[in-house]
Amino acid sequence: MVATPEKPALQDSASISAFGKARSTVTGTPLSAEEVDKIQRFWDACNYLAVGMIYLRDNPLLREPLKPEQIKRRLLGHWGSSPGLSFIWTHLNRAIKQRDLDMIYLAGPGHGAPGVLGPSYLEGTYSEFYPDKSEDLEGMQKFFKDFSFPGGIGSHCTPEMPGSIHEGGELGYCLSHAYGAAYDNPDLIVAAVVGDGESETGPLATSWHSNKFINPIRDGAVLPILHLNGYKINNPTIPARISHEELECLFVGYGYTPYFVEGSDPESMHQAMAATIDRCIDQIKQAQHEARSTGRAFRPRWPMIVLRTPKGWTAPAEIDGRKIEGSWRAHQVPMADVLKNEAHFRLLEQWMRSYQPEALFDESGKLIAELRELAPVGDRRMSANPIANGGELRKDLRLPDFRDYKADVPEPGQIEVENTRPLGVFFARRDEE
Numbered sequence: 001m002v003a004t005p006e007k008p009a010l011q012d013s014a015s016i017s018a019f020g021k022a023r024s025t026v027t028g029t030p031l032s033a034e035e036v037d038k039i040q041r042f043w044d045a046c047n048y049l050a051v052g053m054i055y056l057r058d059n060p061l062l063r064e065p066l067k068p069e070q071i072k073r074r075l076l077g078h079w080g081s082s083p084g085l086s087f088i089w090t091h092l093n094r095a096i097k098q099r100d101l102d103m104i105y106l107a108g109p110g111h112g113a114p115g116v117l118g119p120s121y122l123e124g125t126y127s128e129f130y131p132d133k134s135e136d137l138e139g140m141q142k143f144f145k146d147f148s149f150p151g152g153i154g155s156h157c158t159p160e161m162p163g164s165i166h167e168g169g170e171l172g173y174c175l176s177h178a179y180g181a182a183y184d185n186p187d188l189i190v191a192a193v194v195g196d197g198e199s200e201t202g203p204l205a206t207s208w209h210s211n212k213f214i215n216p217i218r219d220g221a222v223l224p225i226l227h228l229n230g231y232k233i234n235n236p237t238i239p240a241r242i243s244h245e246e247l248e249c250l251f252v253g254y255g256y257t258p259y260f261v262e263g264s265d266p267e268s269m270h271q272a273m274a275a276t277i278d279r280c281i282d283q284i285k286q287a288q289h290e291a292r293s294t295g296r297a298f299r300p301r302w303p304m305i306v307l308r309t310p311k312g313w314t315a316p317a318e319i320d321g322r323k324i325e326g327s328w329r330a331h332q333v334p335m336a337d338v339l340k341n342e343a344h345f346r347l348l349e350q351w352m353r354s355y356q357p358e359a360l361f362d363e364s365g366k367l368i369a370e371l372r373e374l375a376p377v378g379d380r381r382m383s384a385n386p387i388a389n390g391g392e393l394r395k396d397l398r399l400p401d402f403r404d405y406k407a408d409v410p411e412p413g414q415i416e417v418e419n420t421r422p423l424g425v426f427f428a429r430r431d432e433e
Contacts, residue, residue, distance in 0.1 A: 019308075022263035024272035026279045033048035036270050039090055041360060042371050043266075045122055046086035047314055048355040050114035052140075053147035054079060054333060055348060060140040061357050061365055066349040071339055076148040077155050078111040080331040081195060083313040084227045085115030089382070091273045092191055093119070095281055096376045102187045106178050108204075108226065109167015109195035110157035117143075117153065117161065122367050123375040125162045125383035137365035159390065163383035172203030178222045181208035181387065188220035188387060189284065192301075196239045197232035208254040211302050221284045224256070224304040229311040231328040247306065257283065257301045262308030265328075269309070274303055316351055319344070339376040400429045 032040070052060060054077035058070040085107055088295035096103050107116050120126045121143060129136050133143045146152030157164040166177045198204055214221065230240040239247060244260070251258040259279065261272045280303040287300035312330020317323070324334050335344040362368050379386055384391035405426050407417040 019263045019265075020260060021265045021342070022268035022272035023134075024261045024276055025259040026272070026275045027273045028275040030274050030278060031271055034078060035094075036267055037260050038093065038129070038371060038374055039270050040266055042122070042374050043083075043087055043090050044355040045357075045360045045367060045371065046090065046115065046118040047083050048352060048360065049121060049140075049143075050079065050082040050086065051352050052144045052354075053077060053114045053117065053153075055338070055352075057145040058141060060137060060144050061361055062349070062352060064182060066345070066352075068339055068345065071345075072145075073339070075336050075338075077114060077331045078109075078332050079114070079315065079334055080094055080113030080231070080312045080328075081109040081227065081228065082115030082118075083315075084229060084307065084309050085109065085193060086118055086227055087269075087273070087309070087313070088191070088193055088227070088307065089116065089119040090168035090374070091270075091277055092382065093375050094274060095277050096380055096382070097374070100380065101189055101281070101283060102380070102385070102387075103189045103191060103382055104165070104181065104385045105163060105382045106166040106174050106181075106190060106192045107157050107164075107168045108166075108174030108193050108198045109154060110164075110166065110170070111116035112168075113153075113155055113157050113161070114147070116157055116164070117147070118422035119375075120162050120383035122372070123379055123381045123383055124204060124372075128384070129162050129309065135366045138274050140365050154312075163388045164253040165388050165390075169198075172198060172205075172207070174198065175207035175210055175222070175224060178224070179207070179214070182214065182222050184218060185387065186288075189281070190220065190222045191382075192222055193227050195223045196226060196228045196237040199226060200238050208256075211214075211255050212299065214299075214302070215297045216288050217295065217297050221288065221302065223280055223284070223302075226304070226306045228262075228306055228308040229313075230326070231311045231331060233331050234328045236328075250307070251304060255299070255301060256304040258304055258306055260306045262306070264310050264313065279303070280305065306416060316347060320346065400426065402426065
């Protein structure tokens with residue numbers, strides 16, 4: 001049995017914000033105070049962009065008081081999973097830079113696309129693919145306006161999104177796609193974020209067993225991260241309602257080494273997540289080194305992370321006396337009536353200003369230099385990795401002329417011809433060539 005953290009006093013994720021300080025399997029403080037501050041501010045920028053995508057069509061950095069005409073007429077998007085997605089992305093970036101890792105990111109709760117679009121934009125990748133979404137005020141305004149707009153940016157992690165090979169929100173395919181990407185890519189690590197609602201589905205529950213098919217000599221590795229924020233669209237999730245021991249035993253039974261990071265206090269959560277990711281990467285690299293140096297393809301107990309945070313982390317705690325952060329009410333748009341409710345309109349502006357955008361972006365609207373340094377560069381950015389961007393690695397198939405394998409049909413309905421046998425001959429000839 002793996003080491004476990006102190007057992008949480010609260011098992012109900014509806015009260016997870018009461019956790020406060022982080023509790024984690026791996027202890028330690030690998031980050032300096034300066035690193036914690038920069039990571040927090042990069043994450044603030046991600047969260048600011050996520051809220052902006054959902055609500056704003058103008059005045060992207062609130063350089064003037066917010067006005068009703070700057071709000072989208074129809075609000076569409078998912079806030080609840082977005083902060084956790086960008087929190088994970090930010091910490092994986094640190095590991096990539098520190099160790100020069102080849103890594104891609106799959107967002108199982110892909111409806112939380114703002115949590116992935118934000119980092120992609122801050123890293124500069126989104127603007128490289130879509131120059132009209134430039135890294136300035138004009139580009140950010142278009143970035144916000146086009147989110148969830150017809151012909152614009154999808155509210156899910158669509159194929160058009162840089163770094164996306166998995167749309168997400170499709171109820172159960174995240175791990176299947178993640179392991180498929182890792183096979184025969186020995187240097188690749190696939191970070192696969194699984195939503196706890198998604199984890200209840202049959203396809204996802206079955207795909208946990210894909211770890212049995214990874215060959216540590218020739219394949220890459222998958223690092224599953226169960227994002228346990230407690231709720232689906234309007235119901236609690238099963239994994240959030242079972243005990244810590246039962247959840248740990250479940251993943252041990254699947255063949256993993258589970259590591260837990262849980263809480264809501266940002267500073268201690270940054271330290272715990274950094275220490276945990278470091279441990280997981282060490283474990284992956286150690287297993288691969290042993291297998292590749294000895295030529296023995298054994299089956300390691302690959303690491304995985306259970307990240308337990310509030311639903312809609314960093315949103316207003318309550319609105320009109322109703323719980324928002326840590327509640328199902330944070331799943332989509334926390335305040336959908338801001339154009340009809342003056343108090344909610346003002347609360348939205350207060351919420352957005354709480355991230356202090358004036359300290360995150362320069363005069364032109366670009367992320368300040370000291371925060372840009374946190375992201376990897378070039379193809380090491382998860383949003384720019386060639387493996388996760390269709391066409392970058394594509395090669396034309398070497399195929400024989402299909403017309404050489406046609407069936408001779410002198411008259412309709414006069415002959416019988418199989419389909420699979422000629423196809424087999426066609427593929428055999430392809431292999432010979």
